[in-house]
Amino acid sequence: MLETLVTIELPVGESYQLKRHRFTPTDESLNHGKRISIVSGTHGDEVEGIYVITMLAEWLKVNSDKVRGTIDLYPSLNSLGIDSITRTVPFYQVDLNRIFPGNARDTFPNQMAFGIVEAIKGSDIAIDIHASNIFLRELPQVRIAATYAESLVPLAKKLNMDFIWVHDAITVLEATLAHSLNSLGTRTLVVEYGVGMRLTPSYGQQLLTGILNLMASEGILAMDTLPVREPCYSDHGKVYYINAPAAGIFVPAMDHCQLVHAEQLIGHIHDPYGVHDPVPCLTPGRGVLFTLREYPIVYEGSLIARIFDDQTGVCQ
Amino acid sequence: MTRHTLVNLASPCRDAFRVEGFRFSPRQRNDADTSVAIVAGLNGHELAQMHAAAQLVSFLQTHQAEDPNFITGDILIVPAVNTFGFNMGERHWPLDKTDINAMFPGFDQGETSQRIAHHLFEHLKGFEWGIELEDRRDQYDCMPYLRMINSGFEDKKAASYFGLQFAHHRDFVPSDAGSLQYNWSVWHTKSYGLVFGNKQQIDNNTTHQVLDALIRFLAKVGAIRTKIFEGYATNVITQDAITLIPSQRAGVFEPRQRVGNFVKKGDLLGKVFDALDGSIREKIYAPVDGLITCHYHYPLIYQNTIAYRMISIV
Numbered sequence: 247m248l249e250t251l252v253t254i255e256l257p258v259g260e261s262y263q264l265k266r267h268r269f270t271p272t273d274e275s276l277n278h279g280k281r282i283s284i285v286s287g288t289h290g291d292e293v294e295g296i297y298v299i300t301m302l303a304e305w306l307k308v309n310s311d312k313v314r315g316t317i318d319l320y321p322s323l324n325s326l327g328i329d330s331i332t333r334t335v336p337f338y339q340v341d342l343n344r345i346f347p348g349n350a351r352d353t354f355p356n357q358m359a360f361g362i363v364e365a366i367k368g369s370d371i372a373i374d375i376h377a378s379n380i381f382l383r384e385l386p387q388v389r390i391a392a393t394y395a396e397s398l399v400p401l402a403k404k405l406n407m408d409f410i411w412v413h414d415a416i417t418v419l420e421a422t423l424a425h426s427l428n429s430l431g432t433r434t435l436v437v438e439y440g441v442g443m444r445l446t447p448s449y450g451q452q453l454l455t456g457i458l459n460l461m462a463s464e465g466i467l468a469m470d471t472l473p474v475r476e477p478c479y480s481d482h483g484k485v486y487y488i489n490a491p492a493a494g495i496f497v498p499a500m501d502h503c504q505l506v507h508a509e510q511l512i513g514h515i516h517d518p519y520g521v522h523d524p525v526p527c528l529t530p531g532r533g534v535l536f537t538l539r540e541y542p543i544v545y546e547g548s549l550i551a552r553i554f555d556d557q558t559g560v561c562q
Numbered sequence: 563m564t565r566h567t568l569v570n571l572a573s574p575c576r577d578a579f580r581v582e583g584f585r586f587s588p589r590q591r592n593d594a595d596t597s598v599a600i601v602a603g604l605n606g607h608e609l610a611q612m613h614a615a616a617q618l619v620s621f622l623q624t625h626q627a628e629d630p631n632f633i634t635g636d637i638l639i640v641p642a643v644n645t646f647g648f649n650m651g652e653r654h655w656p657l658d659k660t661d662i663n664a665m666f667p668g669f670d671q672g673e674t675s676q677r678i679a680h681h682l683f684e685h686l687k688g689f690e691w692g693i694e695l696e697d698r699r700d701q702y703d704c705m706p707y708l709r710m711i712n713s714g715f716e717d718k719k720a721a722s723y724f725g726l727q728f729a730h731h732r733d734f735v736p737s738d739a740g741s742l743q744y745n746w747s748v749w750h751t752k753s754y755g756l757v758f759g760n761k762q763q764i765d766n767n768t769t770h771q772v773l774d775a776l777i778r779f780l781a782k783v784g785a786i787r788t789k790i791f792e793g794y795a796t797n798v799i800t801q802d803a804i805t806l807i808p809s810q811r812a813g814v815f816e817p818r819q820r821v822g823n824f825v826k827k828g829d830l831l832g833k834v835f836d837a838l839d840g841s842i843r844e845k846i847y848a849p850v851d852g853l854i855t856c857h858y859h860y861p862l863i864y865q866n867t868i869a870y871r872m873i874s875i876v
């Protein structure tokens with residue numbers, strides 16, 4: 247059932263609408279009562295999540311007899327942004343994922359945030375799907391604030407992702423949708439993969455399998471769990487950031503994220519005028535290179551890669 | 563006066579990014595009675611702020627040339643930080659759209675705008691006073707006002723030295739964490755935000771008003787020696803005195819009161835029209851007696867947007 251949950255009047259002949267597609271068992275007596283929300287499109291330049299949710303909706307239409315709970319799909323929270331390749335909320339230029347839980351009596355973006363939380367809260371589980379921005383390519387990963395690691399890591403392991411990143415809680419991330427929902431008791435996983443403005447269909451298929459597996463193991467779908475990969479995860483590792491040492495055009499020496507050893511070449515930064523020699527960017531140690539620069543123009547400081555230094559050897 | 567390049571960063575293709583600072587010192591720097599840093603243009607839309615700071619540089623330089631004893635403190639003025647943004651109409655750092663004024667104290671091993679903030683902040687630390695000139699990030703026309711953040715290091719008494727009508731004293735909010743004004747206070751500089759002007763516009767009256775306020779402040783803290791007119795006896799306002807008046811509807815907004823007007827409860831403040839058929843969707847009335855300090859300054863208004871801000875005697 248397609249529902250419109252929030253309507254906010256816009257100045258010229260249009261309204262913002264928060265829409266969701268809800269799937270419940272055809273026979274309500276089969277509903278075991280669990281509710282999951284799958285959301286994407288907080289950032290208008292990220293489309294990987296829309297694709298996964300689309301595939302999931304199509305799968306659920308064909309397999310409606312397997313539904314044993316409430317499955318809510320929200321493919322496009324920042325719909326004005328999605329329809330115009332605008333990362334932020336258009337006109338306000340506000341990052342929607344930095345103003346949760348929002349406020350019904352405040353600006354348009356705050357009303358959106360408030361309406362989104364009101365719509366999703368009460369769910370047992372939520373999955374917030376992000377792609378990277380246009381600058382970086384990300385390995386399929388789940389990001390979890392350390393505060394919630396204990397309850398979320400077991401759930402994250404079901405999602406068929408390559409990597410689970412447990413990061414420190416920092417102040418700015420308290421304004422994210424995931425933080426708001428987690429603090430309201432909805433166990434919320436942030437999934438991130440691919441690159442901004444593009445689809446990586448193989449990663450989308452991988453996550454779809456993970457979501458189906460998670461729903462099967464939670465009893466929301468009446469079917470066997472699916473075989474999923476063991477994610478690389480450790481709470482002892484350290485994440486290294488490799489930032490550009492010079493300005494120029496970055497040309498990667500590897501074409502995707504991968505396991506790396508120390509002193510491995512990530513790529514070169516070239517001087518567009520060819521006056522200066524190319525500057526090599528090397529890995530500082532072994533580990534999983536899970537973030538790789540996609541957009542070639544860099545200044546000094548632009549992020550080139552992130553490496554998870556796997557000190558316990560769990561990442562193979 | 564001496565001119566210094568405080569930040570210098572190579573670009574892939576265009577000219578290098580440089581942040582320029584103008585330093586004024588007494589003939590013997592050790593004789594400085596105080597020290598003041600003034601920074602404008604952290605965002606590339608702050609044209610009025612850049613212009614006011616540049617006019618101050620020119621004022622100080624002229625007077626220093628006439629009177630070698632004019633400068634009595636150590637003064638650093640940075641009229642424009644995000645010069646790349648100014649040159650292309652962008653508010654933020656043009657490549658990755660990050661806000662330099664959310665990156666303080668900066669990080670020399672971090673992302674580009676964190677590095678810019680770090681290198682700049684190295685030059686801005688240690689001043690007794692710090693003043694950040696800035697616009698409002700939203701679409702408002704406001705009376706120039708001084709902002710103090712409750713940090714334990716703000717100086718309410720010296721806020722009156724500017725002689726502006728109002729100083730807004732408010733609590734810390736999380737989005738202050740990376741701002742220059744807040745980080746100055748963490749490093750024990752007594753800091754103010756001087757907020758004025760409309761986005762991407764320069765108004766000559768406001769420029770002069772702000773210039774007067776800055777000169778008055780510099781004179782009163784002992785950084786320059788000059789005769790000045792007294793300004794207003796500044797009212798320090800907290801949140802209780804402020805009334806926010808939102809529009810209930812979206813449409814075309816027609817403000818009917820200007821900033822600086824005193825209005826009575828029930829006075830018409832503005833109208834919201836249906837953008838297409840021209841009918842009136844809403845009339846906005848003053849809910850209290852008070853002074854209009856800000857009004858929404860864009861023809862299109864969204865639902866629940868603050869149309870007016872007023873302050874009242876409480």
Ligand SMILES: [Zn+2]
Pocket residue numbers: 288289292376377378
């Ligand atoms: Zn995102």
